[in-house]
Amino acid sequence: GVIGMTQLLLSTTLSKEQTEYAETVYSSAETLLHIINDILDFSKIEAGKLxxxxxxxxxxxxxxxxxxxxxxxxxxxxxxxxxxxxxxxxxxxxxxxxxxxxxxxxxxxxxxxxxxxxxxxxxxxxxxxxxxxxxxxxxxxxxxxxxxxxxxxxxxxxxxxxxxxxxxxxxxxxxxxxxxxxxxxxxxxxxxxxxxxxxxxxxxxxxxxxxxxxxxxxxxDTYPWAETMAALRGKRVVLAVRDPACRQLLAAILAELHVTAHTVENGEQALALCCEERQAGRSFDGVLAEAEMEGLDGWSLARELKQQEEGKIPVALMLTAVDQRESVGEWGTDLGEYLLPKPIKLERLIRVLAKMFGLAVGTDEESRQASISWGEGEDTLPPLTILVAEDNPVNQRLAVRMLEKKGHTVRVANNGKEAVAAFERESFDLILMDIQMPEMDGFAATGLIRSLEKNHGGHMPIIALTAHAIQGYKEQCLAAGMDDYCVKPIQAKNLFQTMAEVLQKQRG
The missing domain is CATH 3.30.565.10 (Histidine kinase-like ATPase, C-terminal domain)
Structure with missing residues (x-):
């Protein structure tokens, strides 16, 4: 419960000093968890049990x-x-x-x-x-x-x-x-x-x-963005990235998309390159630049190009979450659709390039498949009624607070027997099922729920909650009829992402 409760603490209003203390507790607990898992994994490898x-x-x-x-x-x-x-x-x-x-x-x-x-x-x-x-x-x-x-x-x-x-x-x-x-x-x-x-x-x-x-x-092996990728072929962009290794890799990614990247390391060089092209009677199709650069940063580069090129060259800004919080309020109204979060993901890059060049962003099938990976999990879930089957009081409080903070209604069962009874008595959208519980464990409870469904129809999404240190549970969870699993200690982002994926599969 230390990691989870610290996550909840960090999501509340704290002073700068309190935030630093809480972040230190969280970091220390994560480090200790990694050390414990390393030792357990090493022991299993040595024993030939992995x-x-x-x-x-x-x-x-x-x-x-x-x-x-x-x-x-x-x-x-x-x-x-x-x-x-x-x-x-x-x-x-x-x-x-x-x-x-x-x-x-x-x-x-x-x-x-x-x-x-x-x-x-x-x-x-x-x-x-x-x-x-x-x-x-x-x-x-x-x-x-x-x-x-x-x-x-x-x-x-x-x-x-x-x-x-x-x-x-x-x-x-x-x-x-x-x-x-x-x-x-x-x-x-x-x-x-x-x-x-x-x-x-x-x-x-x-x-x-x-x-x-x-x-x-x-x-x-069919790539969901194939049509959009084909439409990018032959485009020319300026790529302004400070770090040489990242600049080289991003240029390689663009080359695989058949987009020619003219690489520079700062905003001044990008602006000069666009000016040279204009004087030669040519123009780039777009500019990909980091928001944060020494000298002429990405936001200022976008403003300069808008004036000099009369808005003919679209600019996409690559930025971290910190950059976004600090700068989007000032500049984001004009460039909002061309913001590219770091670290760069291929599908996000393709989508932003397509928007920059005025291309159709995928077929219906491409958009449907992409929407699954684009969702941030916790922000895409509607309010749900969730049953949490967990015997540990600390873990119960953690799960309840984590879920309620996102607008979900939560019921708690102290063991598998209570979980089955609650399933028969009430209507839920999802069950979070701990594996190791007294009276009836999570496997047995899930088996009973699946048996009841055979008589009454329907399929209740069930996500197992299991300890990372106990390997091999994934197969057991799926074989027992569970839809997916989350490892403890529960991380909010991982939990909500798993919930979103399970419910997406349920909807088909």
Whole structure:
């Protein structure tokens, strides 16, 4: 309950000093949770009790969601974070998304920890220099690259050993157990890859590995924005981005969309380039610029171009949540439809480019599919009546407050038996079901509810609440008839996103 209650506390009106204290409690609790989970995972790997899944998942969603998860941490340090997944890869692959996400998350967390200036980039590409490992398998390279402090050659051999850090000063300055990379190494090896590092002191680091993954079923490989992507072909834009690594990756993304990017690193250069084009009797189709740049920032660049080019060159501004809060009130009325949140996601980029160029934004099917991923979960849910089956009083209070703050009506059951009785007695839109409860656990309660539905019809959406430390519950939850699951400690964003996805599937 510590993490959840601290989240609720941070959502209330606090003084600056109180906010700092609460954020420190939250950060410390998160750190402790990660340490505990690392130790438990390491123990399972050592005991040979960790099994891998083999299911379909989307590489792009995994990479972009990971970047978005770390966005607040990165942007608070004035760092850029970006995920790039090559378009020549299958949209859906088969493997263990949970463990792949765990490795990437650990590598990104480390990269952010040891980077004070610049960027952290996730790159997933086809490993063309590696022979295909078998019929139908695709060698896929996963990289996490940073501009951090770097690692000396002689120290790199110790990186992947258990409970080892480079020296005591790193532990004092950056924290951690030294277990994370050891777990990553073993997980990658379980997936038949090899985790490697390339680094020099002061030059940043690149951690990478190659996995052989099978493509998903053919029907999953159709990209929902194909028509809009085709309409972007041949467009020319100015791309103004400060960080060299992000500038290069964004240019590569645009190139894959067949959009030519003329790259610059600040607003003055972008303005000069547009002026040169005008004098030559030509014009760019648009400008993509960061809102925050030294000298002529993105907002001022947009204003200058509006005057000089008579509004002929549309401008899209890439901005963080902090930039948006600070600046949109001043400038956003004229440019609201061309604001592009960081970290950049491909579908958001395509949508904004299409609007800039005056193109139709997808077919009905494209828009329908995109709307699922565009929703922010908690903000797209209508008021619901929700049954929370949970025996722990602290967790009960946490769930009730979290849900009620978003306008939902909540009923509480102390165990599975009470949950089944409440289901028979009242009408609910959704059930949040804890797994481990006295008298009747969540599995048994869900089984009874599904049996009752066979007699009376209907399907009640049920989301399991389970501890992250107990792996293998996902399959058990789905087999028991649950629709999805959320790991404890419950994070508000994850919970509401899961609720939105489950209800979206229910609506079909």
């Amino acid at each position: 099994e891998l899944e083999s299911i379909e998942f989307r590489l792009r969603d995994l990479a972009e969601d990971t970047a978005e998860m770390f966005a607040q941490v990165a942007h608070a340090k004035r760092l850029e974070i970006l995920a790039y997944v090559a378009l020549d890869l299958p949209r859906v692959v088969v493997g263990d998304p949970t463990r792949l996400r765990q490795v990437i998350t650990n590598l990104v967390g480390n990269a952010l920890k040891f980077t004070a200036k610049g960027s952290v980039c996730i790159k997933i590409t086809r490993a063309n220099d590696v022979a295909a490992p078998g019929a139908g398998m695709i060698p896929i390279r996963v990289e996490v690259e940073d501009t951090g402090i770097g690692i000396a050659k002689e120290a790199q051999g110790r990186l992947f050993k258990s409970f080892t850090q480079l020296d005591g000063s790193y532990t004092r300055q950056y924290g951690g157990t030294g277990l994370g990379l050891a777990i990553c190494k073993q997980l990658v090896e379980m997936m038949h890859g090899v985790l490697q590092v390339e680094s020099e002191p002061g030059q940043g680091s690149n951690f990478q590995f190659v996995l052989a993954l099978a493509p998903g079923r053919p029907e999953t």
